Amino acid sequence: MAQVIPNKKPLAEQPLKVGQPLGAALAFLGMDKAMPLMHAAQGCSAFAKVFLIQHFHEPIPMQSTAMDPISTVMGSDENLKQAFTNIAQTHHPKLIGLLTSGLTEAQGADIEQSVRLFKQENSKFKNTAIVPVNTPDFYGSLESGYASAVEAMISHLVPNKAPSSARRKRINILVSHMLTPGDIEQLKSYVEAFGLTPIVIPDASLSLDGYLAKQDFNALSQGGATVEQIKTAGQALATIVIGRSLERAAKLLIERTQIPTETFAHLHTLEETDRLIKYLTELSGRKVPVNIERARGQLCDALIDTHTQLGGKSAALAMEADHLTAFTALFASINIKLPVLIAPCNQPQLASLPVEQVKIGDLQDLQELAMEADVDLLLGNSHVNAIAKKMNLPLLRIGIPIHDQFGCFAKNSIGYSGIRNTLFELSNLLRHEVHSIPVYHSPLKQDLTQIEAGVEYA
Structure with a gap:
């Protein structure tokens, strides 16, 4: 059990936290033909949009209700109605994800009632x-x-009644924010290898995977889980949940559908990946495919190859709770010590981490504690890079945003091959940036320029 140390600072000098609206927008971007709508001033949505564009290097659909001082004081219901009408008439989305901000929450806006009234008054947008x-x-x-x-998508879209039919090969998969599009592709390939059909909610692997579509620019998200797939979630054979942060959403889906559900805190260790593969064999009645068995053997070999490089090292982590849970388990399995863990805010799973303490704080806390602990490695988003350079330490970029490297969305760190990739990346970081191996020069090497000049060696 970890001691969770609260944040007592009045302000964050080097923020680690990324706000809730951006996280919700990310979830809606994993839906097909969706439009995240932020109920806020224009600057709020513009900031979130730029943030995601820098991370994914893709155009990001997002709109704002464009609140001004008058609507902030007098009420913003008209802004909402106008935004719904404009988006529905112009872009014809299948889903509008309405997000609040600090401004509208402080105002006391009742967005649930606003949506109900709009639906009652505008049946043409049903x-x-x-x-x-x-x-x-x-x-x-x-x-x-x-x-x-x-959780809101399940609450508003999944009917609260037993399904009339079942699809015995369909598997619902609820995925946490910590899974990249590359991770989701790996997860889907595992499910498909057993003859099952994965329906991922939300599915960023179809919308934020860097695919260059043939058609012209589309103002909506292109690809992802469909509204119809969520509505028919109760017809699945089972549900797989990846990430402790989705436990409430999973509980709600169980109440609505009454179908078997298996929860995984992560898929960043051999043990948890083995548990997933075993569960898929039970669901499908099939043996483990040869390629998956081989991938497991490759991971076991990588664990042997890298243990002398990684074992006994220490790391400082600054990331969200789901990521902390995953990498704490991975590092415990390869004997990397974790004297410093920083989380942006308190979450229930932090107290159960197998470490002495977790600090709720920012990147300034990371720098101070990492220097005190004399760690070998840093893990965090691109904002940690300045600290890594100052401390002359390698950085493994994890989370959002990663704006100083290409391909972060395609990176795979789960499953047998993903864990193997992470082990190699960690080993290379520590080898080349911490304990560099000098180039070997033989004492018998001769200078070719001297030989060409006719100089004889004794």
Whole structure:
């Protein structure tokens, strides 16, 4: 059990936290033909949009209700109605994800009622699903915002009744924010290898995977889980949940569908990946495919190859709770010590981590504690890079945003091959940036320029 140390600082000098609205927007971007709508001033949505564009290097659809001082004081219901009408008439989305901000939460806006009234007054937009979710940015973080959006989609779209039919090969998969599009592709390949059909909610591997579509620019998200797939979630054979942050969403889906559910805190260790593969064999009645068995053997070999490089090292981590849970388990399995763990806000799973303490804080806390502990490695998003350079330490970039490297969305760190990739990346970081191996020069080497000049060696 970890001691969770609260944050007592009045302000963050080097912020680690990413706000709830951005996390909720990320969840809605994993839906097909969706439009995240932020109920806020224009600057709030513009900041979130730029943030995601820098991370994914893709155009990001997002709109704002464009609140001004008058609507902030006198009420913003008209802004909402106008925004719903404009988006529905112009872009014809299948889903509008309505997010609040600190401004509208402080105002006391009742977004649930606003959506109900709009639907009653505008029956012509009945085929456009509108999912409201409260995401004030003065508490919580990207993780809680993302989880709240997934929970809201289940609450508003999954019917609260037993399904009339079943699809015996369909598997629902609820995925945490910590899974990249590359991770989701790996997860889907495992499920498909057993003859099952994965329905990932939300599915960023179809919308934020860097695919260059043939058609012209589309103002909506292109690809992802569909509204119809969420509505028919109760017809699945089972549900797989990845990430402790989605436990409330999973509980709600169980109440609505009454189908078997298996929860995994992460898929960043051999043990948890083995448990997933075993569960898939039980669901499908099939043996483990040869390629998956081989991938497991490759991971075991990588564990042997890298243990002398990684074992006994120490690391400092600054990331969301789901990521902390995953990498704490991975590092415990390869004997990397974790004297410093920083989380942006308190989450229930932090207290159960197998470390002495977790600090709720910012990147300034990371730098101070990492220097005190004399760690060998840093893990965090791109904002940690300045600290890594100052301390002359290698940095493994994890989380959002990663704006100083290409391909972060395609990176795979789960499953047998993903864990293997992470082991190699860690080993290379520590070898080349911490304990560099000098180039070997033989004492018998001759200078070719001297030989060409006719100089003889004794």
